[in-house]
Amino acid sequence: MSKLLVIGCGGVASVAIQKCCQNSGTFTELCIASRTVSKCDALKEKLAGKTTTKITTAQVDADNVEELKALINGYKPDAVLNVALPYQDLTIMDACLACGVDYIDTANYEPENTDDPAWRALYEKRCKEEGFTAYFDYSWQWAYREKFREAGLTAILGSGFDPGVTSVFSAYALKHYFDEIHTIDILDCNGGDHGYAFATNFNPEINLREVSANGSYWEDGHWVETKPMEIHRTYDFPQVGEKDMYLLHHEEIESLAKNIPGVKRIRFFMTFGQSYLTHMKCLENVGMLSTSPVMFEGCEIVPIQFLKALLPDPATLGPRTKGKTNIGCIFTGIKDGKEKTIYIYNVCDHQECYQEVGSQAISYTTGVPAMIGAALVVNGAWKKPGVFNLEEMDPDPFMDLLNQYGLPWVVDEAPATVE
Template identity: 65%
Template sequence: MGKALIIGAGGVASVVVHKCCQNPDIFEEICIASRTLEKCEALKNKLEGSKTKITTAQVDADRTDEVINLINNFKPDIVINVALPYQDLTIMDACLATGVHYVDTANYEPPDTAKFEYKWQWAYKEKFEKAGLTALLGSGFDPGVTGVFTAYAQKHYFDEIHSIDIVDANAGDHGYPFATNFNPEINIREVTANGRYFENGEWIETPPLALKKVYDLPEIGPKDIYLMYHEELESLAVNIKGVKRIRFWMTFSENYLTHLKVLENVGMTSIEPIEFEGKQIIPLQFLKAVLPDPASLGPRTKGKTNIGCIIQGIKDGKPKTYYVYNVCDHQEAYAEVGSQAISYTTGVPAMIGAMLVMKGIWKKPGVYNVEEFDPDPFMEELNKNGLPWQESFSPTLLD
């Protein structure tokens, strides 16, 4: 059917590449591009013999001109951006300049502040409309599948949605005293930011990890969950009409939080540059360099993730509750694609989003979040591509 340019060569990109190669009728040819060509070559070598033709390229995704040149050389139908969120806008600019559709998994962030806002990308809506191109934002799991889950609930089970609680639980154990399951820089910026949730048309801010509950999750049991801010709350608050409250919860172990607090107290999570031996360094970037590479956690991580949405509202004049979730096994994900479940749950939906745009099913000029499209084709592809979902109509509610 067509060609995809995949920018990035980390754990999530590896999953995207594997999943594209499992769908060679859609992805006839892919190019893996990253700042480090060796990583792209290593990925290509893993999939030797695939029906999908694979090429590689070196690109600095901070430079729009380099991305433009690469697109002009490879001539893809779509760009799947699984690089860093700081590079979203340069890649979107390159897609506009070359007439190519765009998909990413995380919203743009300015490098100097942890903002987690869509405003910069939403500002591109008119440009993409005029160019006749689709930009699909946040086609990962959260954001991504959580938005699709909500749209599915709205379409099939509710007349009005009043509250949404997104619960992201990772019961995996990698055996290290402290490590992050995805890019440490992004992960630690998220966790150390203030919590925030949407209620009655307003955003309410809380100190980092100040609100804690225990939730009993299917297949992984009771876990400590903490209220955090996550970018899909912003788009769901706009796109799910009439919703009164939206919150996001994530699990953290005591061990993880103790390590994080110590690192924060000694200044290692700071993004303010400091001088060290005559050079300017950012402590958080130095910390990232000494922590285990998330891509290396795959072979040693055991256990499961459970990510889903607990939704309350009204159907036919009566109160209704609905819980839709996916359970993913770290070891099964690693056996299939060589990455643990955190990368797997992000990479599979990125491929599905790109597939739906390429098929024309989710193709509409402009900039869109996943919940703005028909959820049914996406939900069907989740079941086919390794992320089957389950549902319950009598979940325990979060007060």
């Protein structure tokens, strides 16, 4: 029995909330709060009569700590699930600390305005010290460890699929299959087709920032940075087939490098079709991916936000997207003195997700683990003071709930590896 406050009501939130309502024994009451309250009301209406979870809605600007505190103090939830945008991570963590409430999110902090001089100075220092140039990193949220520990509160960072399930797969592999893990290749394959020449599967601004950035991987204790899309491989994905994939920087590399003892190399690959890459390059070349405001006919606009307004809303891709995703990790290492390789992955079908919750598989594969992370905190299994990435927690209850709530996984003990 618990009360959950969900912040955000976009593609991922919609799935997470519907999954909370399937798990109404754990989530007896739920408040959906977001910037646009009409979206929260529409989802509440869609769920009316289908769940015993008692749902309320609220309007909140999650950039504003005082508004968040008023909402949290008024509703008195056991935990806050942040499925708004990474820009709001720190304000929501501050409000949770002030109100004495646990915190769960799906993506690490990055600033909305990357031209802010104060942020920029710290960012440039970090680029030099750490050796990667992504706008997002865990330092901001890891800095809350002591505060959460002292307050006796739990913060779980990155409870989506990647990061999230991939982090739990890593902990599970270490617990049950290896004495030492030497390499991790995280493979994110979307074999789905929505029929548009160009669209993103989750928030376009966050997605395009991530994909157009330099790639990087972790090797022998340091970062190796590459040009965007410089490293290309093909892989024959179970139930999807052969796909081109490209090495990207990804946030879980940073935490896995710290939390998986003795790991020598961690890489992340994502599949992209040629049409996506050509469109993205063209948009980048003409400045449409810029986050810096420009003046247009007397009005200040941010190019990437304007582009977002033109692109299909990822939440509307559900009915059109056909095919499957396959996301998982290939681990190599040692067990009982012998070399071992395993591949743990999940295959998710876009149309099956749409039939169940009205969303495509990218929102589904993120929303289900968001609900599971929140469930494990409120039911006490993952309740401990501090700020944690998922690989730091016991993977077993999470793996069980993945099977139960629609993301069954497979362990292949003789997989093909990536060069």
